[in-house]
Amino acid sequence: MLSEYLSIWDKLTSEDQKILQNSSSKRHLRKGDVVHKGESDCVGLLVVCNGQLRAYINSDDGREVTIYRLFERDICLLSASCMMVSIQFEVTIEAEKDSDIYVIPSPIYQKMMENSAPLANFTIQLISTRFTDVMWFVEQIMWKSFDKRLSAFLIEECKLEKSNVLLTTHEKIALHLGTAREVVTRMLKYFQDEGFVVLSRGSIEIVDSNGLAAIYE
Amino acid sequence: MLSEYLSIWDKLTSEDQKILQNSSSKRHLRKGDVVHKGESDCVGLLVVCNGQLRAYINSDDGREVTIYRLFERDICLLSASCMMVSIQFEVTIEAEKDSDIYVIPSPIYQKMMENSAPLANFTIQLISTRFTDVMWFVEQIMWKSFDKRLSAFLIEECKLEKSNVLLTTHEKIALHLGTAREVVTRMLKYFQDEGFVVLSRGSIEIVDSNGLAAIYE
Numbered sequence: 398m399l400s401e402y403l404s405i406w407d408k409l410t411s412e413d414q415k416i417l418q419n420s421s422s423k424r425h426l427r428k429g430d431v432v433h434k435g436e437s438d439c440v441g442l443l444v445v446c447n448g449q450l451r452a453y454i455n456s457d458d459g460r461e462v463t464i465y466r467l468f469e470r471d472i473c474l475l476s477a478s479c480m481m482v483s484i485q486f487e488v489t490i491e492a493e494k495d496s497d498i499y500v501i502p503s504p505i506y507q508k509m510m511e512n513s514a515p516l517a518n519f520t521i522q523l524i525s526t527r528f529t530d531v532m533w534f535v536e537q538i539m540w541k542s543f544d545k546r547l548s549a550f551l552i553e554e555c556k557l558e559k560s561n562v563l564l565t566t567h568e569k570i571a572l573h574l575g576t577a578r579e580v581v582t583r584m585l586k587y588f589q590d591e592g593f594v595v596l597s598r599g600s601i602e603i604v605d606s607n608g609l610a611a612i613y614e
Numbered sequence: 615m616l617s618e619y620l621s622i623w624d625k626l627t628s629e630d631q632k633i634l635q636n637s638s639s640k641r642h643l644r645k646g647d648v649v650h651k652g653e654s655d656c657v658g659l660l661v662v663c664n665g666q667l668r669a670y671i672n673s674d675d676g677r678e679v680t681i682y683r684l685f686e687r688d689i690c691l692l693s694a695s696c697m698m699v700s701i702q703f704e705v706t707i708e709a710e711k712d713s714d715i716y717v718i719p720s721p722i723y724q725k726m727m728e729n730s731a732p733l734a735n736f737t738i739q740l741i742s743t744r745f746t747d748v749m750w751f752v753e754q755i756m757w758k759s760f761d762k763r764l765s766a767f768l769i770e771e772c773k774l775e776k777s778n779v780l781l782t783t784h785e786k787i788a789l790h791l792g793t794a795r796e797v798v799t800r801m802l803k804y805f806q807d808e809g810f811v812v813l814s815r816g817s818i819e820i821v822d823s824n825g826l827a828a829i830y831e
Binding site: 454456457460462464481482483484485486510511512513514517518520521522523524525526527528529531532533534535536538539540575 | 671673674677679681698699700701702703727728729730731734735737738739740741742743744745746748749750751752753755756757792
């Protein structure tokens with residue numbers, strides 16, 4: 398039920414609850430599915446039931462960088478950015494794992510929000526959360542050197558995957574962190590020389606996570 | 615009158631209008647005055663009547679970078695971030711020129727917003743505008759090389775100052791763009807060699823703004 402995922406539910410009128418429940422639809426996403434792309438798209442609010450999504454931006458020449466991720470119970474608002482005229486930037490939302498989501502159509506949500514102070518205040522919290530995510534990202538790229546960003550990324554990935562072996566490529570990490578593959582490869586080799594990781598084709602094993610964490614701190 | 619600066623005014627109840635009018639206060643800021651600093655501060659919403667403010671973030675080791683600027687009729691919400699629990703980052707707001715502002719106290723605004731759908735929706739637009747500013751900044755630092763960022767900055771400054779002579783130091787530009795002074799000096803010397811600018815102590819004259827603009831485009 399959608400109601401489980403919206404902390405605001407009890408403050409909505411029963412009529413609004415009914416409208417939200419009836420207009421929302423459940424969708425299954427496969428890893429790699431793009432659910433929202435750029436300004437032209439306005440699929441609606443995405444409520445993550447399980448799985449993992451990521452939001453990223455693109456450069457004109459095809460580079461990309463992840464600006465935040467969405468996990469179970471997170472709500473993505475930027476996929477409904479058409480309802481907020483002042484949001485004038487483009488993000489792409491992609492399933493990073495197989496995911497189940499609810500989609501609340503933008504026009505329904507927008508109309509309700511215009512008349513409901515609780516829903517509008519809830520929306521303020523949603524935007525503020527994403528804004529905070531992006532500011533965290535800004536601080537990373539402004540103040541942290543790349544070795545710190547990469548070590549933080551590897552540690553976070555291990556937590557998310559609940560494994561010390563990451564099945565990923567240097568290319569994918571580069572796209573995630575918005576840099577070139579060579580830069581990732583060079584730094585990973587340095588990490589391997591330091592005894593923090595062991596590299597194989599298509600995988601990275603973290604063998605000294607304390608050593609890796611020490612770089613970041 | 616405060617009413618001139620809030621596009622939402624006519625949608626507020628006359629009681630709310632009265633409360634806002636009576637609780638807000640006018641303040642004169644001198645160039646360099648810091649009006650909000652970090653999470654502990656929560657001075658309120660700032661409505662810029664005239665002048666120019668800037669919002670910046672700091673690194674632990676004292677570096678800073680401007681994330682957006684506020685001009686006449688802009689409203690700053692992050693100076694009232696305590697009223698939004700999901701905003702968890704710190705910015706500093708400083709007067710970049712002598713400015714006159716209205717300050718609306720955070721508790722007054724927050725209470726009103728919780729019960730007023732129009733005011734909450736207005737607030738969504740305010741946050742979205744700043745979010746868009748920050749995303750523009752993210753795109754600059756991710757995808758634009760420093761020569762492009764610096765040329766864009768010089769061109770923007772000329773527009774703001776309505777002059778081709780900028781009275782500023784390399785140090786100030788470095789703080790603004792979040793880099794080291796030497797990096798700015800080196801690039802400005804390159805611009806001078808190319809015939810775009812003429813450097814003197816404490817000033818930069820832009821002598822070929824088309825040439826400078828071409829770098830950026």
